[in-house]
Amino acid sequence: MARDTTPGDEREDHMEGDGNDSATSRRGLLRAAAGATVVGAASTAGCLGVTTPADVAAQNEVTGNVAHFVGPSWLADNREDVVVLDARDQANFRTERIYGARRVPFDAITAQESTDAGVVPDTETIADAFGDIGVSPEDDVLVYGASVGSRVTRTAFALAVLGHDGDIHALNGGLYGWNGRIGTGDRNRIAPTEYDPDPAESVWVTREWLADRVGAVEGENPGLVDVRVPEAYLGAPGSDALDSDHDRHGHLPGAVGIHWVGNVSGRRMTEPGRLIQLYEGEAELDRTGTVVVYGDENVDPTSTWLSLRAVRFEDVRVYDGGFGEWANVEGDRGRYPVETATSVVIETEGSVGGDDDGGDFSCTG
Structure with missing residues (x-):
């Protein structure tokens, strides 16, 4: 299945941008290429090495007894049941993101405080940061980035620090492995919530x-x-x-x-x-x-x-x-x-x- 770059996200408490940028145009070309591949071998003569979004998604599936990491098909099946968090910077988030994703305020979730025993995570600041983007302790959450690098894992860790009750998942392959709906542009603020941490x-x-x-x-x-x-x-x-x-x-x-x-x-x-x-x-x-x-x-x-x-x-x-x-x-x-x-x-x-x-x-x- 090719990516859908439909702008707007009425299901969430914010709006996606209009999508009229180079990234959206590029995604349109990718959809056309993928569509041509699906039609049949005759339409791809001389193009035996073509890779479709569905191929990329399949390469990032997770099987076996693995905790936390999930593949694109898992997210496609559970999208309505999880809060999706984008761990990348603001510029990349605005260019394109998983439809309905919320950007993590990364500086806040790395906050620390000094104690007599040494430096520890600042759980109050971290909790406020997640509350500001509408995350509640009971939410099941999926985090993604450009890959499964340390910005993604720090976000997962920050949730664990708070004693997060919901499940915490990381998307294998990052945004690159996702072949579902894409949002772009600016958005309105998500209604914040009160995140009451139970530090772990x-x-x-x-x-x-x-x-x-x-x-x-x-x-x-x-x-x-x-x-x-x-x-x-x-x-x-x-x-x-x-x-x-x-x-x-x-x-x-x-x-x-x-x-x-x-x-x-x-x-x-x-x-x-x-x-x-x-x-x-x-x-x-x-x-x-x-x-x-x-x-x-x-x-x-x-x-x-x-x-x-x-x-x-x-x-x-x-x-x-x-x-x-x-x-x-x-x-x-x-x-x-x-x-x-x-x-x-x-x-x-x-x-x-x-x-x-x-x-x-x-x-x-």
């Missing part, structure tokens, strides 16, 4: 929580995953990957380095079997134990958080303060050690697709 502190950890456990006796030390590039994890002298604002470089003792892009293959999640091999086989993480993921900040680690949850790791948490907080802590730094001597880097082969270029629908014969 079991999905994040603090600096002090880690300090009590890092280097503890065997059985008490959580599995640690550093999601930064290997050069940052290793504290490689002179590397451009090192943050000049950090007082110390390296990683938390016992952490294994697995760059987060290994979770993504283009616009799709990495094949689940590979994720299990990567994290359980090669990194030897215990799927029944506690696993803590961290990076330099609080966005990229959520890709690993959601990927591990997707393949049924039971207790995965994010250190929201990140390595930046740990490396620059004041006071007794012996309580917050940084390590470089012992290092374990697991090689990954991931790539993140960011440009929604529509794929290859050309027919050159």
Whole structure:
């Protein structure tokens, strides 16, 4: 089925734009190409390599025992029952989006607050942000972006932080994999709602929580995953990957380095079997134990958080303060050690697709 770029969305409490832009014209051409393909082989002579929107959607389906990630057909079947959230920036949202989607105020959902135990998610600010776009705690939600990158997973994590009661889904393939209705242009404001959070502190950890456990006796030390590039994890002298604002470089003792892009293959999640091999086989993480993921900040680690949850790791948490907080802590730094001597880097082969270029629908014969 080709995309429908019908402007307007009377079912929602807002209106889509008029759709008279280059993106809408391009979608019209895609519909024409897809229609010609559906007619039959005779109409596509010399065009055996053509790819239709339906083909792209099929490539992004999700099967098997995978949590959270769903394919385009799932959304098509459940569109009336879920709130669709767009995690991209405003410019891309205005150009084209899934029909009826609401844009996530990304700066707000990454908000943090300082406590005696360390930096933690600012649940009040995050709750207000979702309430402002009409999301209620009981809503089933689907999040999408240009791919399944860290903006999407941070949005899913932010909902989990609030103790969201509804189901949380991420669209495999992002907007590129969707072959349903598309909206464009400006919109009126959605009626806000009151989001009353019930913070789920079991999905994040603090600096002090880690300090009590890092280097503890065997059985008490959580599995640690550093999601930064290997050069940052290793504290490689002179590397451009090192943050000049950090007082110390390296990683938390016992952490294994697995760059987060290994979770993504283009616009799709990495094949689940590979994720299990990567994290359980090669990194030897215990799927029944506690696993803590961290990076330099609080966005990229959520890709690993959601990927591990997707393949049924039971207790995965994010250190929201990140390595930046740990490396620059004041006071007794012996309580917050940084390590470089012992290092374990697991090689990954991931790539993140960011440009929604529509794929290859050309027919050159």
